[in-house]
Amino acid sequence: GIQVEQSPPDLILQEGANSTLRCNFSDSVNNLQWFHQNPWGQLINLFYIPSGTKQNGRLSATTVATERYSLLYISSSQTTDSGVYFCAVASYGGATNKLIFGTGTLLAVQP
Amino acid sequence: EAGVVQSPRYKIIEKKQPVAFWCNPISGHNTLYWYLQNLGQGPELLIRYENEEAVDDSQLPKDRFSAERLKGVDSTLKIQPAELGDSAVYLCASSPAAVGRTEAFFGQGTRLTVV
Numbered sequence: 001g002i003q004v005e006q007s008p009p010d011l012i013l014q015e016g017a018n019s020t021l022r023c024n025f026s027d028s029v030n031n032l033q034w035f036h037q038n039p040w041g042q043l044i045n046l047f048y049i050p051s052g053t054k055q056n057g058r059l060s061a062t063t064v065a066t067e068r069y070s071l072l073y074i075s076s077s078q079t080t081d082s083g084v085y086f087c088a089v090a091s092y093g094g095a096t097n098k099l100i101f102g103t104g105t106l107l108a109v110q111p
Numbered sequence: 112e113a114g115v116v117q118s119p120r121y122k123i124i125e126k127k128q129p130v131a132f133w134c135n136p137i138s139g140h141n142t143l144y145w146y147l148q149n150l151g152q153g154p155e156l157l158i159r160y161e162n163e164e165a166v167d168d169s170q171l172p173k174d175r176f177s178a179e180r181l182k183g184v185d186s187t188l189k190i191q192p193a194e195l196g197d198s199a200v201y202l203c204a205s206s207p208a209a210v211g212r213t214e215a216f217f218g219q220g221t222r223l224t225v226v
Contacts, residue, residue: 004153030211030212031210031211031212031213031214033214033215035217040219041148041200041219041220041222042217042219042220043154043202043217043220045214045216045217048214086153086154088153090210090211091211092209092211092212097159097167097209097210097211098144098156098159098167098210099144099154099156099204099210099215101153101154101155102153103152103153104152104153
């Protein structure tokens with residue numbers, strides 16, 4: 001099945017700093033989503049981005065499907081950005097018609 | 112528009128007892144998923160429904176886990192009997208169509224502790 005790797009596994013930032021999180025996947029996909037899991041366990045949708053670039057406020061994401069990776073950029077980080085960031089991919093049809101998650105990046109933003 | 116609603120949020124039970132989780136997906140979403148998330152890991156699929164049909168239950172431990180989605184809307188996931196290793200977060204998600212083509216949305220999850 002598709003393998004999803006995220007890096008770095010852990011990241012500590014000072015408030016106001018910028019960061020880049022990476023997601024590599026082992027096969028072609030039709031769906032890629034970035035989630036933020038807050039301290040209460042809720043998975044918050046950040047981006048639905050099978051390809052291309054999107055921006056939402058201080059966050060932006062880029063997926064290069066042909067090279068099988070995606071990047072999540074966080075600018076001017078805030079303490080509320082703390083939590084785990086997950087990348088998840090899916091392919092349409094067959095046994096892979098489900099979201100497969102990476103192991104996540106644990107982000108801690110210090111004041 | 113309401114998101115995916117799960118209940119209860121937290122559940123503590125003794126081992127060998129039964130437990131059930133409930134999920135109400137986003138209105139109009141035909142596809143419903145139950146995921147299991149162990150501490151420090153990403154969620155993993157237990158079962159996927161297309162309307163009322165379970166189309167992928169290969170990862171569901173059928174000796175103790177069961178699920179149903181009556182009328183293709185709400186769903187329940189049951190464990191009987193629960194074991195200590197079942198302590199985890201159980202997440203429900205829904206999408207308008209197959210997740211390979213559309214975006215999925217998750218509920219707040221049920222945190223189960225088996226003692």
